[in-house]
Amino acid sequence: MPSRQVSMGDVARHVGLSRSTISFVINGRTDIRIAEETKRRVWEAVAELGYRPHAGARSLASNRTNLLGLVTDIASSPFGGGIITGAQRAAWERGQVLLIVSIDVDASADAAMLEMLLERRIEGLIYATAGHVAVSLPASAAEVPVVLVHCEDVDGRYPSIIPDEEHGGYTATRRLIDGGHRRIGLINLDAPIPAAGRRSGYERALREADIDIDPTLIVSGSADAGAGYELARQMFRHPDPPSALFCGTDRVAMGAFDAIREAGLRIPEDVAVVGYDDQEIVASYLRPALTTVALPFEEMGAAAVEALNGDIEAFKGSVVRGSLVERASA
Amino acid sequence: MPSRQVSMGDVARHVGLSRSTISFVINGRTDIRIAEETKRRVWEAVAELGYRPHAGARSLASNRTNLLGLVTDIASSPFGGGIITGAQRAAWERGQVLLIVSIDVDASADAAMLEMLLERRIEGLIYATAGHVAVSLPASAAEVPVVLVHCEDVDGRYPSIIPDEEHGGYTATRRLIDGGHRRIGLINLDAPIPAAGRRSGYERALREADIDIDPTLIVSGSADAGAGYELARQMFRHPDPPSALFCGTDRVAMGAFDAIREAGLRIPEDVAVVGYDDQEIVASYLRPALTTVALPFEEMGAAAVEALNGDIEAFKGSVVRGSLVERASA
DNA sequence: TTGTATGCGTTATCAG
C-alpha cells in the first residue's frame, strides 16, 4: 500500500530531467526528437518506480479522454454480445476505451446514465440494441457524436448501422437454390422493420434462378418457436409442399423442426432448413445443427466505432452484411 | 458547439458566489450549512448555464473516481449477462460506474487491459466468467481490491463469489421428490468444479426423503446436448428406469428430451425433467418448456460490488443461491 | 455561512 502514487515529477526527479521530457517520451511524441539514451533512462525509471499515468489528470490537461460511451440492452439479452466485443476491439486498436452502460430494453431512465457518461466526458456515443427496433434518445445525447447500432431513432436524427436484411434473405435463399431446391418456403417475421428486406432478398434470389414466386409458400408470424411450429405445420399441409424452408429466426426454425418431424420428414434429406440469427445455443444444439445466416454483430460494433472516428455522416443508411454459417440442416 | 465547457467558476461568477460554495451545494455536503435560497440560486444557474462537473478534474482533486473495473468474458458468451446487469445496478446505487472490459475466454492479453483500468484509477476489480473455471490474474491486479465471480483463482488469493451448487442440486432434486418421484436419475457433469457439489445436494435431498441412493441412476458426461442424448438413452435401457431426471445443464436436458421421446415416453407425464442453468433460449423454447435451476448471475454481480464496498474478506468462500424456475417439464 | 489559497498530475507554450 504505497502512501502516495508516483507522479511524473517523481520520475523526472529520479532521472534528473524535466517533467516535459518525461511527458514527451511517455506519449511517444514523434514531433520532438529525443535521444534514444534519454528514452531508455526514462522507461527504466518508469518501470523501477512503478509509475502509471493518471487518466484523470491527463484528460484535464489535454481535454481528451479517449472514452466512448456504449449504452445497450444486450447484456440483459441472450444474444448480441458481439456488438460489445466488436466495438471494444475496434476501440482498443485506436487507444480508446468503452464505458458500457447496460439498460433494460424498456427502460427510459437512461437520461441519468447519459448524464453520467457526459460527466466522464465521453467523446462519442454508441446506442445499441439486441433487437432491431426504433428508439428515442434523451436530448443531451446530441452533445456528442452519436451512432445507433441495430436500431433507428424515431426522428432519424442519427446515423444507424444495421444489418443488410435484403442481403441476408438473398444469401439464405441462394444457399437453398444452390442445394438444388426449387420449391422454397419462407416463414417470415410479422411486420417488424427487417421483414420486408428479408423477403425481397428471398424474391431476388428466386428471380435470379428463374423460379416463380409462389405466394402460398410465404407466410409470416412472430419470432418464436411456437409460431414456427404452427406455420411450418400449415405449410406441409400444402398440396405441393416445399422441399426447403427459410425461417426468419433460429427459434422459428426450432419450431419448424418439430413440425417437419411430425410430418414424418427428415432434415435435411426431405426438407432443407436455413435459419436466421445464428443464435449459437439454438443453432448449434439443434439436431441436426442449423445452417443459418449470422447477424453481423461484431462487424456492426466495430463499424460504430469507426463511424465515431471518421466521417459520421458517411455512415448514414449504411448497412453491414452477415454471413452464412454452414451446419447440417441444409 | 460551445467554444469552451462551462466550469464551476462560470457558475460562481454567474450567481456572484465563490467556487467553494458552488462545490458544496453541488456535492450536497451536509456537514456545511448553506441557505436554502443560496442552493436554489446555484442549481438554477447550473441548469441555465448547462454546467456539468468534469469527472476527470474531480478525480484529480479528490483522489476518488467511483470507478469499478469489470473484466469478463460474458459478453462473448451466450449467457451470464446478468452479472453485468446485477453489478451495474448495485454500483449505480452507490454512485459508482463500471468500466467493463470484455475478454475472450482464453485470452491472456488482459494484462494490458488491466493496466488501462489502473490508469483510469479504478477503485476495485471484478473478474467474472461465464463458466465456472479457474483463472489466473496479472500480478498488478493486487493493487486494488479484487473479487472473482463465478470463477476461482489458481492460488486462492482473492475471494470468489460462486453459485451454491450443493443447494442447486438439492433444489432440483427436491422439486422432483415433491412431485412424487422416488426413482430419480442424475446426469451430472464430468469433473468440473461444480459437479461434486451438485451431486451432494442431490444425495442430501434423497436421504432426507428416505430414498436409497442408486448409483446406477447416476451418470456423467460433458455439458452438451449430444452427451445428454446418449446418457439419457442409456439410462432408459435400465431394467428399472427412473421416472424423473435431473440434468446438469439445460443443454443436456435438451438432448435428454430427444432420448426420452425416442423411448416413446412423454414429458412430464412419464418422465419429469429438471435442468440447470436457465439458459433462457434453451429452457423456454423447449417443448415442453424446461423447469430448471437458475444460476444467480444478477445476484452474484451485485454481491461482487457489495464485497468491493465492504469487508471484502468476509466474502471469502461465500456462495449465492439460485432459484427454481418452474416451467412445464416437471 | 461564505470566500481565498493551494494542490492534484498532466499537457502545452515558449524560450533556451
Next chain:
DNA sequence: CTGATAACGCATACAA
C-alpha cells in the same frame, strides 16, 4: 533537444 511556467476544473483546509 530540454526546462520553466502556466493552465486544466475541482476539492479542501483555513480564514473571515
